[in-house]
Amino acid sequence: MKDEIKPLFVHSIRKYLFCGDQKGMERLTPIIKKVMKENVSFEVVFLGEKEETDISMWMRNQKMGTFLYIAMEWSKLENFKNVAVECGFSEEEAQFIGHGVRMIDVFCCKCHQKTKIDSGKLGNLLTTCSHCHLKLSVSDHYSPLQGSYLGYANLETGSDGR
Template identity: 25%
Template sequence: MTERSLDSLSPFEIRRRCRKHLVFVDNHGVVDVFPDVRRMAATGCPVEWNLVGESAGETDDPCIDALISAKRSWPHVGDSDALRMYLEHQPMGTHLYIAASWVSARSLARIAEMVGYAKEDIQIRGYGQKYQKVFCIACYTINPIGDAPTVICRQCGKMISVSDHYSRRLDAVLGYLMLNNKTKKENP
């Protein structure tokens, strides 16, 4: 639930044995990725810059622009058909580096995995709230998450603790029941 996760603070591990580097960034990740792009270009493999989001930031640094072999813009990550086609036509040995909001990053990673990229070929540096939904284990309802570490289930009224156990199938984290808490119906 933090504004910036530990993943976002560490540099990408640059793969030296690859054929191409694909960088996906949004407004939050543009500046943080510049040192990584320099290291990617030093491998001698082409680096493609992909801007994600409506107002995705441009590179105003001529040194970085000189290192990038191509630029593309993806205003809507939900446009999975176009992204799928783009990723399918990349050469074998292409690595993805994603520096974007967690929602966009997970969507991009899912599309890449569907077309055959291995998890080892995808690195994510996420920003913002990591999870959007929590799954109540008492009544099996999916609830939105705020900034608090606990949520009151909208279906059963029980207090649930937000965990870090993520379900890809549900696109939600598991919510554990808090003991010794009254439900909404028992409160005066």
């Protein structure tokens, strides 16, 4: 499953499901309009109102050939993604659209603990490990094993004055 900033329209689906919070729904609106135009069946659930358990019941009751869109704040998106996977939605059957500030974990090369940073700064960021205070240069190397981006000791700001 891919994380997207903008939803992409997927063709030739029997039924579409749209879930989102207020902002998420705004992002989904162009896709919803397309679906309405094509006269395909769809359901919309506003996630501000529903508990996660309701959502999983609803997802489980969907038939094969259904495509799911979830547009949420990044901080909540991960939870809903897990629910969708548990309910049997595969990579080809769902799109997740995040908005707002996305916090990611950086894995410290020294103490092997995680520090949260704003992902907008990924790739060109220096941060300080919140555990051992080592200056870290954040790579764009994502480690699925650690569930975080790898932070390397920042050698450029050494104290030798060169």
